[in-house]
Amino acid sequence: MRTAVEAAEGRTTHNIYEYFNAVLINEVDEEGNNVELGGEFVLEPNDHFNNLSVNLSLSVVQVPTNMYNKDPAIVNGVYWSEALNKVFVDNFEKDPSLIWQYFGSAKGFFRQYPGVKWHPDEHGVIAFDCRNRKWYIQAATSPKDVVILVDVSGSMKGLRLTIARQTVSSILDTLGDDDFFNIIAYNQEMHYVEPCLNGTLVRADRNNKAHFREHLDKLFAKGIGLLGDALTEAFTILNDFNQTGHGSVCSQAIMLVTDGATQMYDDVFAKFNWPDRKVRIFPYLIGRESAFADNMKWMACANKGYFSQISTLADVQENVMRYLHVMSRPKVIDHEHDTVWTEAYVDSTSRNKKGPSLMTTVAMPVFSTKNETVSGILLGVVGTDIPLQELMKIIPKHLLGIHGYAFAITNNGYILTHPDLRPLVTHCLLNPLIHYVPCLGL
Numbered sequence: 545m546r547t548a549v550e551a552a553e554g555r556t557t558h559n560i561y562e563y564f565n566a567v568l569i570n571e572v573d574e575e576g577n578n579v580e581l582g583g584e585f586v587l588e589p590n591d592h593f594n595n596l597s598v599n600l601s602l603s604v605v606q607v608p609t610n611m612y613n614k615d616p617a618i619v620n621g622v623y624w625s626e627a628l629n630k631v632f633v634d635n636f637e638k639d640p641s642l643i644w645q646y647f648g649s650a651k652g653f654f655r656q657y658p659g660v661k662w663h664p665d666e667h668g669v670i671a672f673d674c675r676n677r678k679w680y681i682q683a684a685t686s687p688k689d690v691v692i693l694v695d696v697s698g699s700m701k702g703l704r705l706t707i708a709r710q711t712v713s714s715i716l717d718t719l720g721d722d723d724f725f726n727i728i729a730y731n732q733e734m735h736y737v738e739p740c741l742n743g744t745l746v747r748a749d750r751n752n753k754a755h756f757r758e759h760l761d762k763l764f765a766k767g768i769g770l771l772g773d774a775l776t777e778a779f780t781i782l783n784d785f786n787q788t789g790h791g792s793v794c795s796q797a798i799m800l801v802t803d804g805a806t807q808m809y810d811d812v813f814a815k816f817n818w819p820d821r822k823v824r825i826f827p828y829l830i831g832r833e834s835a836f837a838d839n840m841k842w843m844a845c846a847n848k849g850y851f852s853q854i855s856t857l858a859d860v861q862e863n864v865m866r867y868l869h870v871m872s873r874p875k876v877i878d879h880e881h882d883t884v885w886t887e888a889y890v891d892s893t894s895r896n897k898k899g900p901s902l903m904t905t906v907a908m909p910v911f912s913t914k915n916e917t918v919s920g921i922l923l924g925v926v927g928t929d930i931p932l933q934e935l936m937k938i939i940p941k942h943l944l945g946i947h948g949y950a951f952a953i954t955n956n957g958y959i960l961t962h963p964d965l966r967p968l969v970t971h972c973l974l975n976p977l978i979h980y981v982p983c984l985g986l
Contacts, residue, residue, distance in 0.1 A: 648674030687792030697769030804836030887958035
């Protein structure tokens with residue numbers, strides 16, 4: 545599949561540029577006129593796409609509900625990525641077995657081919673954000689070990705603790721199966737969110753993340769916050785875990801969720817992290833007050849991280865996402881176009897005679913190569929879905945013997961394809977590419 549990185553180069557944004565929004569296409573107002581960013585969009589049923597009504601000539605763009613769909617950064621990105629239309633069409637003509645092709649932007653928009661209409665849920669919301677999907681996370685960032693520190697001192701009571709919980713939950717959304725993590729709540733003492741996992745890290749798979757989320761509701765605020773002790777604990781865990789040879793054996797980070805830091809704790813950083821600065825620090829300042837913002841900004845800058853301030857629940861997701869740009873820098877600098885494959889999942893939009901099809905996604909990062917960017921920037925991730933039955937077709941069965949069979953597993957031990965792999969649970973999906981990984985069994 546040609547990714548057309550050269551197509552992902554910025555061009556001057558046209559002041560009146562409009563695009564086909566996946567939710568607004570073919571929508572009309574009370575007077576019968578096409579709504580803005582909608583317009584007439586030809587859709588025809590297609591057998592190859594399970595009789596969904598699609599447009600094989602154009603792609604559509606989905607923007608998360610919590611983002612303004614005419615934000616200049618969104619419109620500019622949609623404008624230059626329009627060149628991918630031709631790439632998608634050419635790819636499909638060269639390989640008619642291809643199904644969904646797409647580009648997930650680092651800005652949040654999602655360009656999908658062929659064009660198809662998306663429908664909100666009963667609340668009028670589409671929660672899909674491509675940057676939270678496994679294929680995006682795995683392709684955009686290197687594997688990482690992460691310790692999340694949550695301030696539960698008395699000053700975090702009320703709304704601040706609610707925002708902190710949501711911030712931690714959003715951070716978990718950005719972790720994939722190649723990552724390892726733990727969560728420590730601190731005041732005058734250290735409280736591991738899961739006491740059974742004291743002093744170690746666990747893989748950020750679906751079950752572990754769900755387990756930790758259940759424990760977040762049990763956090764309550766009291767006492768004083770000893771951040772120095774919490775940082776020491778986090779550095780110790782990361783160092784000890786790395787020396788065992790387990791974990792990602794790659795990037796390391798500490799996520800600090802607090803309403804302030806009274807000092808810069810340079811003595812802790814000097815002891816554990818300088819001069820190599822192997823551990824990046826990402827402070828999230830909770831609340832509107834900025835009294836301690838300078839200290840937290842300094843922590844981020846002195847440890848190759850990024851500072852964010854989160855004042856409301858609506859600010860959480862977009863502010864959390866910003867750290868991914870920093871964590872992607874090693875790949876950007878080295879121009880590592882690593883191809884990643886996800887584990888098998890069920891896509892109810894693609895069915896065969898036996899029911900929903902098992903799929904895998906193959907994806908790779910897209911970088912800017914413009915001269916004005918010294919090290920380049922991550923533009924997003926390009927990907928396509930592949931039915932597992934297509935993989936099975938290329939297996940040389942005549943070489944396996946009468947009782948032989950082939951199977952494939954991912955680097956994390958997930959079964960990618962096996963003759964007896966089958967879905968145990970299916971989900972009704974409103975939109976293509978909003979994939980859930982149900983239980984799979986042999």
